Amino acid sequence: MTMKKLTADDPESRSPDLIAENVERLKALFPELVAEGPNGAAVNVDVLKALVGDATVTDADEKYGLNWHGKRRVRELALTPSAGTLRPCPEDSVDWGTTQNLMIEGDNLEVLKLLQKSYAGKVKLIYIDPPYNTGKDFVYPDNFQDSIKNYLELTGQIEGGAKISSNTEGSGRFHTGWLNMMYPRLKLARTLLRTDGFLAVSISDSEVGNLRVALDEIFGDENLVETFFWESIFRPSNMSRRTRKNAEYVILYSRDASGDFELTERLEDPQGDASLTQNNNAPRTLLFPAGSIRVSLPDDTYPRGQYGEIEVMDDVVVVSERNVHDVRITGRFKWSQEYLDQEIEAGVSLAIKSESLIPYYRKTYKQTALRPTKILPNDLIGDVLAANAELRTLFGKELYSYPKPTSLLRFFIRSIGASANDIVMDFFAGSGTTGHAVMAQNADDGANRCYILVQLPEPLDPENRDQKVAAEFCDEHRKPRNIAELTKERLRRAAKKIKDETPMFTGDLGFRVFKLDSSNFRGWEPDRDDLDKTLLKSVEHLMPGRSEADVLYEVLLKRGLDLCVPIETRILGGKEVHAVGGGVLMACLAEKMERGEVEGLAQGIVEWRKALAPAGDTTCVFRDSAFADDVAKTNLAAILEQHGIANVRSL
Numbered sequence: 072m073t074m075k076k077l078t079a080d081d082p083e084s085r086s087p088d089l090i091a092e093n094v095e096r097l098k099a100l101f102p103e104l105v106a107e108g109p110n111g112a113a114v115n116v117d118v119l120k121a122l123v124g125d126a127t128v129t130d131a132d133e134k135y136g137l138n139w140h141g142k143r144r145v146r147e148l149a150l151t152p153s154a155g156t157l158r159p160c161p162e163d164s165v166d167w168g169t170t171q172n173l174m175i176e177g178d179n180l181e182v183l184k185l186l187q188k189s190y191a192g193k194v195k196l197i198y199i200d201p202p203y204n205t206g207k208d209f210v211y212p213d214n215f216q217d218s219i220k221n222y223l224e225l226t227g228q229i230e231g232g233a234k235i236s237s238n239t240e241g242s243g244r245f246h247t248g249w250l251n252m253m254y255p256r257l258k259l260a261r262t263l264l265r266t267d268g269f270l271a272v273s274i275s276d277s278e279v280g281n282l283r284v285a286l287d288e289i290f291g292d293e294n295l296v297e298t299f300f301w302e303s304i305f306r307p308s309n310m311s312r313r314t315r316k317n318a319e320y321v322i323l324y325s326r327d328a329s330g331d332f333e334l335t336e337r338l339e340d341p342q343g344d345a346s347l348t349q350n351n352n353a354p355r356t357l358l359f360p361a362g363s364i365r366v367s368l369p370d371d372t373y374p375r376g377q378y379g380e381i382e383v384m385d386d387v388v389v390v391s392e393r394n395v396h397d398v399r400i401t402g403r404f405k406w407s408q409e410y411l412d413q414e415i416e417a418g419v420s421l422a423i424k425s426e427s428l429i430p431y432y433r434k435t436y437k438q439t440a441l442r443p444t445k446i447l448p449n450d451l452i453g454d455v456l457a458a459n460a461e462l463r464t465l466f467g468k469e470l471y472s473y474p475k476p477t478s479l480l481r482f483f484i485r486s487i488g489a490s491a492n493d494i495v496m497d498f499f500a501g502s503g504t505t506g507h508a509v510m511a512q513n514a515d516d517g518a519n520r521c522y523i524l525v526q527l528p529e530p531l532d533p534e535n536r537d538q539k540v541a542a543e544f545c546d547e548h549r550k551p552r553n554i555a556e557l558t559k560e561r562l563r564r565a566a567k568k569i570k571d572e573t574p575m576f577t578g579d580l581g582f583r584v585f586k587l588d589s590s591n592f593r594g595w596e597p598d599r600d601d602l603d604k605t606l607l608k609s610v611e612h613l614m615p616g617r618s619e620a621d622v623l624y625e626v627l628l629k630r631g632l633d634l635c636v637p638i639e640t641r642i643l644g645g646k647e648v649h650a651v652g653g654g655v656l657m658a659c660l661a662e663k664m665e666r667g668e669v670e671g672l673a674q675g676i677v678e679w680r681k682a683l684a685p686a687g688d689t690t691c692v693f694r695d696s697a698f699a700d701d702v703a704k705t706n707l708a709a710i711l712e713q714h715g716i717a718n719v720r721s722l
Contacts, residue, residue, distance in 0.1 A: 176528045
């Protein structure tokens with residue numbers, strides 16, 4: 072029995088090769104379609120046309136779609152495996168040992184590639200708020216030859232010559248640059264979604280048309296659920312060139328429209344009293360959206376906390392004719408003012424929902440049992456709770472321009488039915504609204520949803536007017552000046568606020584932090600001026616300065632295991648051994664292993680595996696350079712094989 076040695080070029084050391092997987096799928100479906108060419112697999116286009124019944128030739132290029140310079144390259148970019156890794160950072164995390172939430176710092180394109188093996192087909196909702204391409208608000212690397220190197224240069228981790236530039240309106244590649252940035256990320260996002268999953272993308276006028284056509288191509292136009300109009304500004308500027316713009320867009324696509332799903336907003340009876348039976352004389356409630364009714368008190372103030380008999384509970388203001396001086400309809404609504412006055416005189420209560428995104432009405436009766444009411448959401452959704460106010464509450468100042476409110480995210484979480492242990496993802500995490508919204512919604516309904524956030528640690532410039540406040544905040548709190556630090560800080564503060572406000576909530580308020588970096592596995596990089604030194608370095612296949620945890624989590628990623636999978640650690644035969652996922656993977660990454668230590672280590676692994684009783688086969692991983700000689704390595708592999716552990720690898 073020999074132990075297989077993994078290298079940086081081994082498929083098990085890289086993210087999935089999507090091209091190879093596509094070729095295998097084609098071969099499985101249509102063996103006659105794929106042949107071996109001089110440069111590898113080749114597709115017979117004539118056979119493909121015959122298979123789909125395409126008899127055209129001359130008009131092949133005249134098809135409907137979106138094309139731009141560089142599209143073929145970015146398609147290939149999405150399929151190119153990443154040679155990077157995600158390094159664990161427990162020191163930046165909250166509840167590292169128990170949480171199922173992830174906050175990942177890095178270029179989201181590389182991170183999406185790295186997550187493919189572990190999370191493909193597992194995410195219920197992906198929401199992103201990408202750069203709107205206004206001419207100044209995003210940067211991108213001009214050189215895609217080495218994306219990991221570009222990322223490290225962009226974030227100031229290494230010095231180099233890669234050009235990083237703004238996508239200005241004067242650029243001839245204005246829309247092209249934005250599409251080149253977005254397209255591969257959207258392609259990879261689709262593969263992460265479950266078959267009943269959804270993608271929601273916030274966007275403005277600048278690219279909404281291009282985005283729709285690109286998403287139609289990636290998802291299929293039959294999977295468009297809705298283009299929502301989001302009322303992002305109550306009082307738009309009078310300085311607009313043509314119109315006073317109130318709205319932006321949120322485009323929602325499903326992964327598979329053939330699946331059975333309901334897009335509904337679920338509301339519970341706000342009375343919360345099941346003691347009365349339903350009858351025409353029972354107390355009734357009218358439920359109004361915030362902003363549609365004005366409650367005037369003698370001192371003309373909006374009720375906060377408790378004023379006399381007016382009570383605010385869970386953001387619902389409950390009023391009646393006995394304690395309201397004046398109630399006036401202020402928006403377009405089903406009832407006339409006269410009808411509303413009559414209802415109040417008849418003893419009807421009013422519940423004004425202050426955290427709502429859909430204009431709706433409902434007349435309910437107290438019932439013997441509470442039953443959810445399902446209402447189709449409107450395509451016009453409004454921002455009731457100002458996002459800037461949320462950030463001021465958490466930070467004491469506004470650190471971001473145009474953040475999204477948690478109410479917007481909670482609306483989509485509820486509408487698509489994300490519940491139980493569903494995963495919600497945001498790979499343009501920004502201020503961390505999505506993570507905040509997931510925790511808040513869990514606290515509200517008791518579900519155990521978890522989130523995955525990805526944010527580029529883009530440096531903050533104190534000389535930039537839009538970034539000055541955020542940069543100063545980082546300085547005040549002795550944190551690195553980058554956006555990802557603010558994302559993490561918001562998650563910490565939001566979790567504390569939720570815990571303070573709902574002390575009985577015992578759900579997950581933590582998160583694990585990982586940071587994108589180059590692989591822990593050293594590639595072959597010969598120094599032609601000093602080959603002796605190169606050969607000496609190649610003996611150790613792991614990068615210097617990397618910890619056991621760094622290597623272990625890269626192995627997890629490359630083997631397709633969850634980054635929050637349980638890991639147990641024991642000392643066996645004097646060496647530290649990690650059991651991942653109940654014994655699916657067992658790893659000993661000790662730096663030294665003598666012949667005499669091998670048997671005790673192997674027997675300890677065998678006994679522990681027997682106690683864990685994993686459902687499937689176990690893979691054991693060791694550091695290749697740790698073995699004193701080939702005899703020690705062979706003996707260890709032989710003992711493990713004798714006890715049913717055949718998958719033994721060295722790094």
